[in-house]
Amino acid sequence: MGESDATQHTAEGAGPSRIQRRNRARIIEAALDVFSQHGFRGATLDQIAERAGLSKPNILYYFTGKEEIHVTLLNQLMDRWLAPLRRLDPDGEPLEEILTYVRRKLKMSQKYPRESRLFANEILQGAPRIAPHLEDDLKPLVDAAAATIQGWIDAGRIAPTDPRHLIFSIWATTQHYADFEAQVGVLMEGRAATDGAERFLTTLYTRMLRSDQG
Amino acid sequence: MGESDATQHTAEGAGPSRIQRRNRARIIEAALDVFSQHGFRGATLDQIAERAGLSKPNILYYFTGKEEIHVTLLNQLMDRWLAPLRRLDPDGEPLEEILTYVRRKLKMSQKYPRESRLFANEILQGAPRIAPHLEDDLKPLVDAAAATIQGWIDAGRIAPTDPRHLIFSIWATTQHYADFEAQVGVLMEGRAATDGAERFLTTLYTRMLRSDQG
DNA sequence: GTGGTCTTTTACCAAATGGTCAACTTAACG
DNA sequence: CGTTAAGTTGACCATTTGGTAAAAGACCAC
Numbered sequence: 001m002g003e004s005d006a007t008q009h010t011a012e013g014a015g016p017s018r019i020q021r022r023n024r025a026r027i028i029e030a031a032l033d034v035f036s037q038h039g040f041r042g043a044t045l046d047q048i049a050e051r052a053g054l055s056k057p058n059i060l061y062y063f064t065g066k067e068e069i070h071v072t073l074l075n076q077l078m079d080r081w082l083a084p085l086r087r088l089d090p091d092g093e094p095l096e097e098i099l100t101y102v103r104r105k106l107k108m109s110q111k112y113p114r115e116s117r118l119f120a121n122e123i124l125q126g127a128p129r130i131a132p133h134l135e136d137d138l139k140p141l142v143d144a145a146a147a148t149i150q151g152w153i154d155a156g157r158i159a160p161t162d163p164r165h166l167i168f169s170i171w172a173t174t175q176h177y178a179d180f181e182a183q184v185g186v187l188m189e190g191r192a193a194t195d196g197a198e199r200f201l202t203t204l205y206t207r208m209l210r211s212d213q214g
Numbered sequence: 215m216g217e218s219d220a221t222q223h224t225a226e227g228a229g230p231s232r233i234q235r236r237n238r239a240r241i242i243e244a245a246l247d248v249f250s251q252h253g254f255r256g257a258t259l260d261q262i263a264e265r266a267g268l269s270k271p272n273i274l275y276y277f278t279g280k281e282e283i284h285v286t287l288l289n290q291l292m293d294r295w296l297a298p299l300r301r302l303d304p305d306g307e308p309l310e311e312i313l314t315y316v317r318r319k320l321k322m323s324q325k326y327p328r329e330s331r332l333f334a335n336e337i338l339q340g341a342p343r344i345a346p347h348l349e350d351d352l353k354p355l356v357d358a359a360a361a362t363i364q365g366w367i368d369a370g371r372i373a374p375t376d377p378r379h380l381i382f383s384i385w386a387t388t389q390h391y392a393d394f395e396a397q398v399g400v401l402m403e404g405r406a407a408t409d410g411a412e413r414f415l416t417t418l419y420t421r422m423l424r425s426d427q428g
Numbered sequence: 429g430t431g432g433t434c435t436t437t438t439a440c441c442a443a444a445t446g447g448t449c450a451a452c453t454t455a456a457c458g
Numbered sequence: 459c460g461t462t463a464a465g466t467t468g469a470c471c472a473t474t475t476g477g478t479a480a481a482a483g484a485c486c487a488c
Contacts, residue, residue: 019455019465037339042255045446058466060447117338120393124331124338125251127396134400142401159421164402165414169387172394176386179334182341186348187356188378200379207373207422233435233485259476272436274477 024062026052028076031069036114039121040070040129067129074122074130077115078137084108085167088145094152095209102170102201109178110194116178142167159213166208173201238276240266242290245283250328253335254284254343281343288336288344291329292351298322299381302359308366309423316384316415323392324408330392356381373427380422387415 016024030052034043045066049056063069084104088097109116122130142164149163177184177197184193230238244266248257259280263270277283298318302311323330336344356378363377391398391411398407 017455017464023465039253039256039335039339042253042339044444046444055467056446057448057468061465066446120334120338121253123394123397124334125253125256127400131396131400134397138397139401161417162410162414164405165410168390168394168398169414169418172386172390173383176382180337180382180386182345183337183348183352184382186341186345187353191378196376196379200376200383203375204383204418204422207424207427208418210421213421231434237435258474260474269437270476271438271478275435280476 020062023052023054023058026054027059027062027069028073031073032114032118035070035073036118036121039125040066071129073118074133077119078130078133080108080112080115081119082137082141085141085145088148090148090151094149094157095206095211098149098158098166098170098209099202099205102174102205103198105170105174106177106198106201109174113178113181116175120175120179156211158209158211161208170205173204234276237266237268237272240268241273241276241283242287245287246328246332249284249287250332250335253339254280285343287332288347291333292344292347294322294326294329295333296351296355299355299359302362304362304365308363308371309420309425312363312372312380312384312423313416313419316388316419317412319384319388320391320412320415323388327392327395330389334389334393370425372423372425375422384419387418 027048030048030050031043033051034047037043038047043066045056045059048069049059052059059069063072084101087104088101119130122128127134145167146163149158149166152158153160153163177193188196241262244264245257245262247265248261251257252261257280259270259273262283263273266273273283277286298315301318302315333344336342341348359381360377363372363380366372367374367377391407402410
């Protein structure tokens with residue numbers, strides 16, 4: 001947001017110093033831990049400072065406030081989050097494309113559960129800080145993906161359904177394993193949730209989309 | 215928790231007074247608003263007090279603290295939340311039973327979005343206050359439901375799949391419309407999300423479970 | 429209406445929290 | 459090695475927040 005220039009403390013021409021890069025990275029990493037676990041209002045600068053191994057004033061030397069840390073985190077997150085959807089290829093084999101998308105989404109949930117929870121927290125709270133991103137970045141992407149899927153349906157290459165609800169269901173089912181881990185853990189004790197999830201979702205979307213239906 | 219007796223202020227034999235019932239209800243209602251929107255730590259007693267139309271000390275006359283309000287809310291929620299799953303009838307027509315369950319779950323999301331978000335917040339945070347309920351109430355219910363579904367699969371009446379992941383996917387897809395409403399709203403502008411959701415989910419689970427697959 | 433109980437409020441507190449500032453230390457570089 | 463800018467910190471502050479004490483007010487049975 002704002003000037004978005006990280007060189008606020010260094011000379012004009014040069015980029016951020018070695019120390020700046022290291023400490024900013026530490027803060028972001030610590031903040032991801034804390035924000036994803038407690039939400040924005042539940043997180044404290046003291047917690048972030050402790051986890052980052054820095055003093056609180058030192059953190060405020062690198063970021064102008066709690067809010068800026070959170071916004072920075074969300075901005076970084078959006079890029080990574082939208083990447084899989086960008087790779088949906090209109091020229092690919094439809095079912096294979098969608099299944100690949102499902103698997104990528106699921107892997108992201110498993111590899112980056114904190115990011116998933118951070119995002120979930122933000123949306124749950126009504127997206128107060130990320131709403132512009134949803135309009136500007138996410139919506140066009142979803143519109144494009146929906147058009148691609150609709151094209152496949154019109155060509156009779158996958159079974160007809162509402163593309164947008166299809167996308168929602170993929171998000172919901174994949175992110176569920178990260179966002180509701182506390183619940184999944186209790187109910188799947190002993191069983192391997194991860195392997196089962198990929199097999200289940202592959203089956204679900206294969207049966208849903210095979211083109212000999214309608 | 216504790217004695218769980220609401221008559222802490224009234225005479226031994228009698229139940230809670232008319233005023234107690236009214237004010238407790240107001241507090242619970244206000245707290246549902248505030249907790250579901252901001253999470254436990256993000257909510258303040260002042261916000262709850264204002265929305266309830268009572269003073270803060272007056273609220274603490276009816277509840278011993280912020281935590282007790284939250285726990286009371288979660289306890290009430292669990293009953294309503296688990297009801298649909300209890301109605302899954304092993305002797306019913308399998309596909310119809312599951313579709314009915316899906317529709318009931320979806321209707322609950324639409325009718326009680328605040329409750330859905332309250333629950334999502336709690337689980338996201340690691341279920342610190344509701345973990346016992348998950349073990350004691352939810353788990354046995356899910357075990358029973360999974361057994362019922364497995365029975366249907368073994369009898370060849372629905373297509374084979376993992377019952378537990380099936381249940382997770384139903385929760386995820388239905389609650390998504392309440393918990394991620396801020397996102398769904400942006401992406402579905404103009405379109406009617408509600409109607410589309412029921413049709414989509416009916417199609418999804420019909421195709422998933424029709425017994426001529428394996 | 430009077431006595432006693434239930435309910436509500438005013439005033440207050442201690443702890444937590446986001447943030448500031450001036451002084452101090454460390455790194456960079458000619 | 460000395461000077462300058464970058465980086466760090468202890469002390470501090472204002473506000474918010476969960477919670478308390480005690481007195482005042484409302485309600486009810488008699």
